[in-house]
Structures are given as C-alpha cells and as structure tokens.
Amino acid sequence: MLISQIFGVALVPLWTSFSSYDTSLLFSMFIIITVIVKGSLLSCWILIRATSWIVQMTSVLGVMIAQMFLLQFSLHASLFSVVVLVPPSTFTGICVCKFHLCGQGDDKHEDPVPGPRSRAVIGIFSRSSQEEYSWLASMLSRVGRVVPFGITNSNAHQFNQQVPQCTFAILYHSKTRGRVNITDVTDSLYDEELSFMSKVLGKSNVIVVADDMDDSSPRAAQNILTNQPSIAQLAQRRLSVYHKGENGQSADTGQSSANI
Secondary structure, three states: OHHHHHHHHHHHHHHHHOOOOOOOHHHHHHHHHHHHHHHHHHHHHHHHHOOOHHHHHHHHHHHHHHHHHHHHHHHOOOHHHHHHHHHHHHHHHHHHHHHHHOOOOHHHHOOOOOOOOOOEEEEEEEOOOHHHHHHHHHHHOOOEEEEEEEOOOOOHHHHHHHHHHOOEEEEEEEHHHOOOOOOOOOOOOOHHHHHHHHHHHOHHHEEEEEEOOOOOOHHHHHHHHHHOOHHHHHOOOEEEEOOEOOOOOEOHHHOEEEEO
16 A cells, blocks of 8 residues: 555656646646546446456556547647556556555455454245244354344345345245245245345355255155255255254254255
8 A cells, every 4th residue: 555655646746747838737737637536436446346357457448548538638748648647647546446445455454353244144034933943043143143034925025125135045944834845836935035045145155944854864855856946946956954853943963955
C-alpha cells in the first residue's frame, strides 16, 4: 500500500508536465484527474465483477484506450503524452480503489480468530418440525451458524429470500411423514425447493438427509437415489440416511450414504 501512495504522489508532477499549455493548468489538471479517477473506478468494478481474466484484461484495456482518446481530444495532447500518462495513473488508481474502497488490501492477509461473520451459515430446510432435526442442528452448530427454516405451501417467497443468505443448505426429510417422497415421485414434497437451492447455492453446497428410516443400509440409500434421480443431479451425489435410535433420537451409528 505504501508503494501505491508513493507512486500516486510521484504522478502529480507527471500530470503537470503533460498538461496542455493551451488552457489553464488548473483546468488541465481537473480534466486529467477526472478522467483517471473515473477510469480507475470503472476498471476496479470490472476486475471485481468479471470472472474471466481475459474479459478483465480486455475490458480494462478498452477503458484505458477510451481515457487516452478523451484526454487527447480534450487537451489536444500528443499520443506519446497520453500513452505515458494513462497506464501508470490508472494502475495506481485501481490499487487505491481496491485497497480503500473495495476492502481488498492488506487486511485480507490477516488471520483473525473466526467470529460470527466468518462462520458458515448452514440452512436446514424441511417440512418437519424443528424438534425432529434438533440433533442435526446441534451437531452442525459446532462448525457454523445453523438457520432452521420450515417449508410450507404458502411461504415460497420467504424461502426464496432465505436460501441466498446461506452458504450451505441441507434438505431434511423424515419418514415419519409417511414415506420417502422427496422428489421425482407422486406427491413429492421438495421438487421446486431442491431445484431452487441447487440453482442458487450450487449442487456442491446442497445435501439431502433422510431420517427415521426403517432401513439405513447403503443399499436402501442407493434405491432412493435410483428412484429419485434429481437428488443426485441437484445436490451432492450422496444421500445421508439415518434410522431412529432406541432413545427416540436419530442415532449417528445408523448413518449410511450412497454415491452414484
């Protein structure tokens, strides 16, 4: 950061030397600073938004060319002047923008003790009551902030707002509701919800849990995946299956999973 500050100070005499003598020094400096600042902010925005480095470099280069054209036209400067002036000025502006305005400076190298903001937000989405998956919420609370959400037929809007606020989502289904009708079957319960979670968070951040199963063997889990293929297509290619323990709580020893 100190280097960019020194570089920024060193640019002042450079801007002065390339100011047009046909207009006042103050006006020339105003034009130069305005064009450089706007171009730097636009370039910084492009670097943050664009995911491909090819798009980033091409767009930033286009911004610099536009800056050169504006300065050459406004100040009647030579091509050599604007070529020497624009790239180092814009580069310095981008550095200052990213460090101060975008919060991507030296602080990102610090490794503070994780706090509430840095913890993962794990959403548990289900039509079952929270008491049925309290054991799961308790287990996950060790690694993140657990946000339970009850799905109903009338709160689709609230569901669509809650999902993007999570970093990881678990779709919980209990067989106490009668049968394993998660998706792809008659009267399935979570067709739209599973599709939306996968679209928003990505399938790698979505997992399906089937609880209170009579049979929690890998074979039983595989049968579910075969009959309800959207689970593997829209969530992690694994189905976690639990059976009910003698004490009424889902037993960890009863977990089984199947991959396809």
